[in-house]
Amino acid sequence: MTETDKKRGLEIHCRIAPVKPGVEPCVVPEDESLVRLVAPADYLRNGEPFTERIYRFGKVFDGTDDQRTVFEACAFDFVQDLIKGQNSLLFTYGVTGSGKTHTMAGSVKDGKDNFGILPRALYVLFKSLQNNMVEKGIFRPNGQNGFVIQSPEEAKRTRDTAPPMGHYEMRPIYIPVRPAQALSQSHCSTVFVSYVEIYNNLCYDLLDENVTDPKLRTSHDIRTNPLTKTTYVEKVKEVEVHSVEEALEQFLQAQERRQTAKTALNASSSRSHSIFTIRLVTAPWAETDEYPIRDSDQIRISEMSLVDLAGSERAKRTGNTGSRLDEAGAINSSLLVLRQCFEKLRTNAKTRNPTPVPYRDTKLTHLFKTYFEGKGCIRMIICVNPRPADFEENKHVMEFAELAREVKTNTITLPALPLEGLNSLPFGRRDVLQWTREFEEAVGDFEPLMIELFEPPPPPITVINPEDLKDQIERWREYYSRQDALRKKMGETVYDNAKAFSESLKQRLCYADLAIMRCEKLSDELNEVQQAYAHDVSRLREENKLLRDKLHAVEYRLCGYEAKDKNDREREKENRAEMRRTAAESERKSRLLNAVTTLVEAPITTTPTTNVAALRKQFDTPATAQDNERKRLRTRNHSRPPVPSKTANTGSATPSVSRGGTHMNTRYHRRSQSVGVGGRVLDHQPVNKIPTGTVFQPQLPRNSRHTTRISTEDLKKCTDYLFTNQSRDVNGSVRTDLVKGSIIPTAGGGRSVMFNDVEVLRHQDPTD
């Protein structure tokens, strides 16, 4: 087998997940191969804002690109390569929750057109191999990453002892995809799948149904085949599958064993790197029967590995603790080793003295070592969630992508397996073998005579050349006599069967020719249509992108308006509450004023209420008793004389005895500073005032006028008014109200009092 070496860069594509309306994305597609990384508005790094950057990719897919588009652009050619006998490795890489699993697998179960790369690749593969599939059990894994061809008896035994399929009953699925070129009818093939996960840097087999408890499963080593020098997972289970449904059943069962968990950033986050490998095993058909040539050297194996990497993550954002945190550590360190390998490969490419690449530092890089050394083509889909919260991580992902783009590996292209043309006959080798069997049944031992039987008849007799007529008749006579002789030899029934078979075969070939012609016509029409609309399609795509951008801008503005509207509504609510509060306060004040007005405007009685008059006596008596007691104590204890106050104008700071006999501090004696400032005060007292004997006394100017009954004359001579009212409250305590106001002239020449303040003094028994 000859091999050709060529240096090839890794192919890096980018898929941007859709962004929610109103969210300003931090990764913006610029065109079909460029993306722009923009920092969120308030982003600062070491106090510096981020200057936006452009990154280049092979292809860029945005939120409107569907699963089919991504598959066709990123994986269809890999399926074709697989059929041709080449190897390929496809990764999805990105932050947790960026759409890696969505891109790789999609929703396999829901049956909608949301299938990711994996089911689509299987679908295209099986569609293309439908005429090449060989019975199960003929090829068997040899335990060293290779295959052997078993005898028909061994193959039957393998089939009979194969475990039944699992509990998933996949309904036949249909995925609209374009077909790949099929493998030539000269080769037979079969497909094996394996599925492993690398969890905490240990490799586990996900197809191993014997392990029911994930804690009891054993890890597998990575080995190198001494002959082919390829790395593989030791003792991994490879299941032979013959349809996309069978393969997906295996995948879904294995998915249940895969380590996923709910994190703050993804409801179903992959906690491991998963590797689904499709291996196509082919060999030339044997000449005569439906069996491959029994020579293991003729076996050709090609593979396509689909790797869904676990997402890189920062513990701070995922909020992970405990085992989730350990997993995150293992994920991040294996991705770091991948990065280190890339860095080393990049530097090695520029130097004459390459240093070893640390493939063996993690299971992930160790397993794919041979790919980096040229086993096949490597492609990576960088998945990005453009939400602003992912900006920091996306920045690292973009830097990783930039590094990966610079990595060059030796890709060894193996000689391609023969393919069928796209317009090949719509029946396969199996049909031909079936027809041969039918024919053999029909003609039995007379097969050697068939050449004569199928001898084409002579051309029809024409009279254009009358000299030839005799010859023409003679040719027909000979033809019929040969056919008669044949019929006699074969017997009537066999002859008729053989003739009928030949007619039916002719008919089938005619249909096939017709189908081919139709196919050719349709493909010509398709080409014409494609050419005619190619321009329109690209224009419409551009228009679509523009409209999408506009829509996004409108949505963004709308969100702004909605936020403003919400703010306004809240402010209005607050204003209304404030107004209600103000109204209640003014209501309270007005009630108070009304109460005072009622109090003041009530007819002033010269005689106090019986209650107040009675109280006066009550207040006088204990005061005298107190005085006597104090006098008695002072004489007995030789008490010191009182110290004169320094603030002479406001009275002594030493407690003095009031008129009523209670102590009061003369420093604070006069409290109502507001009364009488700059004018004359009319001090309106009740007739029978109960001495309050308190420190709180209104300070009145000397020229104040005291009265128990006001007259118009009094009002005219004064500018300020102080009214003292006393009453008894429900507890029996005396309450003194000092109601203050300004006396203002009225338009009619009289006076009115405008009340502006009330001071309330309440006595309370301290034992209460």
Ligand SMILES: Nc1ncnc2c1ncn2[C@@H]1O[C@H](COP(=O)(O)OP(=O)(O)OP(=O)(O)O)[C@@H](O)[C@H]1O
């Ligand atoms: N391009 C897209 N279109 C529609 N939905 C998407 C797209 N990308 C991601 N999603 C949705 O985002 C969610 C998270 O995606 P997914 O599970 O694929 O992330 P992940 O990168 O595999 O995360 P993890 O590394 O944590 O496993 C899923 O619900 C998925 O359907």
